[in-house]
Amino acid sequence: EAQVTQNPRYLITVTGKKLTVTCSQNMNHEYMSWYRQDPGLGLRQIYYSMNVEVTDKGDVPEGYKVSRKEKRNFPLILESPSPNQTSLYFCASSSLAGGYDTQYFGPGTRLTVL
């Protein structure tokens, strides 16, 4: 089944404790992206990647890092989480073959930073 998976689905942590949220897709998509969703703000893009070893900032990149060492994986790293990073995070992927295509979203990771 074609899908985007994220782990963990739920995470409670404390300020300053480094964490990684994993994202993996099995559709051989080139494009991957991270969004955060906050009430009243909709979804905002954090980082995106056009292909392996190619990443760039989205609209709200501060406090986050990403890496794209393999095509299928795109982890989101919070090196020193703060309470304002409490949010619902979504990973998405899309094919670039033949031009723009639909982005498919993972199930989300709910992060709470105390």
Place this chain on the structure above:
Amino acid sequence: AQSVTQPDIHITVSEGASLELRCNYSYGATPYLFWYVQSPGQGLQLLLKYFSGDTLVQGIKGFEAEFKRSQSSFNLRKPSVHWSDAAEYFCARSGGSGAGSYQLTFGKGTKLSVIP
């Protein structure tokens, strides 16, 4: 910068009634437009999309949307709402050039409540 506006934060309709959710996008190159639905505690599911061609697009679950360039709108409609349609709906657009053409800009969402 691209923007998407969903003027209605919350809409309540009776089951069986018709529905229209509004979406306006900022003017720019021909946009790619999407409607996603998010049920409580779930991820985002694509309802429909518009890239080009026929301005009336059909989606899943009986939804349709009409692209109106003159009004910069892409409103979502359903002729008869079911209780299971209660969810939050997001309009999104992409467009531009290069890597920016893949960035999705979302509206803030419209929460739909359905009265049995």
